[in-house]
Amino acid sequence: MNKIELLAPAGDLEKLKAAIDYGADAVYFGGEAFSLRAGAGNFTEEEMLEGIKYAHDRGRKCHLTLNIFPHNEDIEPIQKYLEHIKDFGIDAFIVSDPGTIMMVKEIIPNAEIHLSTQANMTNYMTARFWAQYGVKRVVMARELSLEEMRGVRDMIPAEMDTEAFIHGAMCISYSGRCLLSNFMIQRDANKGECAHPCRWKYSLVEEQRPGEEFPVEEDERGTYIMNSKDLCMIEHIPDLIASGISSAKIEGRMKSAFYVATIVGAYRKAIDAYYKDPENYKFNPAWLEEVKKVSHRDFTTGFYYGKAGNESQNYASSAYTRDYDFVGKVLDFDEATMIATVEQRNKMVLGDEIEVFGPYTDFWTQKLDYLKDEEGNDLESAPHPQQILKIRMDHPVKHNFMLRKRKEK
Structure with missing residues (x-):
């Protein structure tokens, strides 16, 4: 039985080391540009080399996010960047854009390419298409159910891997393709600067009554109509493994080292317990209590067991629980x-x-x-x-x- 990979976020070098120490099989991180997380600490070249060595010395892997949708002015800088890091020993590149995939393959011919969730991979025909262009792994859209993921796995080449998010913040827009931040405060979500306007509090204004606000009420404070709960699948490890995914991914490059260590540690225990004795596996409620000890919203299983409904939203507040x-x-x-x-x-x-x-x-x-x-x-x-x-x-x-x-x- 091939053991599922536990893939952890690494917003900076401290978080990378925490993820590796607490049991991640691989980490994903961004350089100082092109990685859709402008607010994360990200990695200088020196830190990247140190982090890769730290991971490789312990038998773990490093995936570099290069998942922006570039404009014309980004092409030459990306090419120069790839030339500069091509010998760093990066295990895989997480990419959204076909042109960027082409540049990676031209400059680093043996590079392993993972298709980012930003590319909205929702069906097996799309996965087959990307397989023809040398993509080794597809990160499936968050909108897929476990049954749909199993269907993708069964219909794609055996050598192609699948990856899915199992824990962390959920986006109100389809796999992150949101323009609210760009429109409202000119912060480009697809260049890593999203201000998360989906978490804000909204009221209704009628065209002929400017300035007269009508609250979209859930209670006396109004409502947060686009505020999703956080994804948490720690209670469903057997179902995740049965879906055929190769890699279980934790969201959170902008989270703290404490967050990374706690979440990775809890999932590591759950996954290891399953593989130790699959037939007699029993979920330990202490693992769920552990993940609740970091800053979090209420939890949901997202789309894994069908379309997400009202129960997946928090209409009362966008605040985190910090106990x-x-x-x-x-x-x-x-x-x-x-x-x-x-x-x-x-x-x-x-x-x-x-x-x-x-x-x-x-x-x-x-x-x-x-x-x-x-x-x-x-x-x-x-x-x-x-x-x-x-x-x-x-x-x-x-x-x-x-x-x-x-x-x-």
Whole structure:
């Protein structure tokens, strides 16, 4: 049985390392241009080389997003960019545009091409078309059901892979082809600058009554008529695998390293548990509770079990649920003293109850009863961003373990 690939977002080098450490089989990231995520940290060439080495040294893969729809003025810069990075060792290029596919194939003849979800691949005939032009993998549109994905898998060449999003934000527009942001505030969604106007609050105005607003009411605050819940398929791993997809993709290049580590870690446990004993696999509710500990909207299964309806929308608010704060990342650990060197990410106070978690481990809860600064001075609190701290641990930890605490109500 070929094991499904767990593909994680890497908005910057820290997130790439977190994804790899917490169990991703592959990561996808963008360079400083052409990748549809202008708001992500993205990678300089030096960071890209370091990230690729980090992944390859651990037997993982790196996919580069090159999925804008270029205009004439973009062609020469893309060609120069490809010439510059062609020997970096990138495992695959995620591309939307036929012209860009042609440029990649001309400049890097052996490149593996993955068709981006932006290309709206919704049927097996389209997949067959792209197979003729050397596309190795198709990232299927979010609007497909599991049954439709199985149908695509059964009707395309055996050597072609399929990939699908399994977790993260959903777009109100058909696989991201939205012009609202361009129209309303001149931020080009297909150049990575989407302002997410689908999350905004709207009212109705009648043509002959300018300035007189009629709320589209769900409650007294109005409504968020285009605000989708977040996709979450962690409870449905067997169905995802039965659909025949080769790669399960997590959305979130603009999310934090804490988000990436938490989501990847939870899905890693669920996927590994399935493959360990498929016949007796049982979902562990703790995995769902884990993914709820990062900033998220309410969850939906999207289109996987049929057309998404009202239950997939959140009409009351576009706000995230944030029950936990990411408070620190372990840099080093002295097993003899059980003292960890921790980089602070949010305020901690002596006496706090914190949770500690790491790759391939279950979290534990402990009281913060030992808190010192880098020079060994006792602290009552750690309010300074990225302050280096000394914290005693109840159990051994390693580099890249993380600390979180529940927000006070």
